[in-house]
Amino acid sequence: MERLEIRELAYFTAVAEELHFGRAAARLGMAQPPLSRAIRQLERRLGVVLLERSHRRVALTxxxxxxxRESRTVLEAASTAARRTRRAGRADPRLVLAMKPGGDGGLLPEILDAYQAEPGALPVELVCSFGKREVLLREGRADAALLHRPHHDPTGLDTQDLLTETQLLVIPSSHRLADRTRVRLNDFAGESLPRWPGAPEGDPPGLEVDDLGQLLHLIALGRMVAVLPASIRGQLRDDLVAVPVDDAEPTTLVLAWPEHATSPALAAFVRAAAAVAGKTTGHDG
Incomplete structure (x- = not known):
């Protein structure tokens, strides 16, 4: 069976992404001639042409x-395996939980208390990020993450639903909609919304926000409005108002972790979270 080496895939990926042997060699920190030889040797071993070369350009076949495509998957898997292995071998093992600031639906304190009562519980390290927390899981940088469906893609992850919430429009108390008891999405169409890290540029239009305090401050200044889960009510400033959005899709707080994970500490955390969620009826807004 033909086996490809990680080194070969790294060489090929650099050339394929740069489409220039000189730039690829500089990126890899090596001379160009051995890189060219390595790619030719890879083509001979596979029996196919991978790159069309001319004096003017390099193009992928x-x-x-x-x-x-396959090399990127393999290289990322290898990096993930190395990160998880290093973390598993730490002298001070811990369980890393990725979450959005304020994005625990108010459940996290009780979950942490329940988890610490589990045999073999580890210290929990919180990584707070408005960015793509599911990526932290796939890259081996976190053991579990609190995500919100439908905003996050849990493909390739195991999940446990914790809490389903209605959504609220958060606006300054001086906003034209502040005295409304309920609103619909069309009522604030065209207003500036926050753009979360990792979102495509201009989708939605508005300033990028990576901190809950920053977000609430910008709303209070009238720079934007935001649609947030109902559990945010308890964290609002006095100069902000939260109005239920009738036609906004409810969000579900989800605990996610890598498929096929075998960590007893992680299994205990999932059990604790599920037990706490089972006692929660949810927020109606």
């Missing part, structure tokens, strides 16, 4: 495009 169809086979090269396939190998680039």
């Amino acid at each position: 169809e086979a090269g495009a396939v190998l680039l």
Whole structure:
């Protein structure tokens, strides 16, 4: 069976992404001639042409495009394995939980208390991020994450639903909608909304926000409005108002972790979270 080396895939990926042997060699910290030889040797071993070369350009063949896609998957898996292995071998093991600031639906204190009562519980390290927390899981940088469906993609992850919430429009008390008891999405269409880290530029339009305090401050200043889960009520400033949005899709707080994870400490955390969620009826807004 033909086996490809991680080194070969790293070399090929650099060339395929740069489409220039000189830039790829500089990126890899090596000379160009051995890089060119390595790519030719890889093509001979596979029996296909991966790159069309000319004096003017380097281009991927169809086979090269396939190998680039597969190489990225393999290289990321290798990096993830290394990160998880290093973390598992730490002298002070801990369970890393990724979450959005204020994005625990008010459940986290009780979950942490329940978890610490579990045999073999580890200290919990919180990584707070408005960015793509599911990526932290896939990259081996976190053991579990609190996500919100439908905003996050849990493909390839195991999940436990914790809490389903209605959504609220958070606005300054001086806003034209502040005296309304309920609103609909069309009522604030066109207003500036926060853009979360990792979102496509301009989707939605508005300033990028990576901190809950920053977000609430910008709303109070009239720079934007935001649609947030109902549990945010307890964290609002006195100069902000929260109005239920009738036609906003409810969000579900989800605990997610890598598929096929075998950590007893993680299993205990999932059990604790599920037990706490089972006692919660949810927020109606």
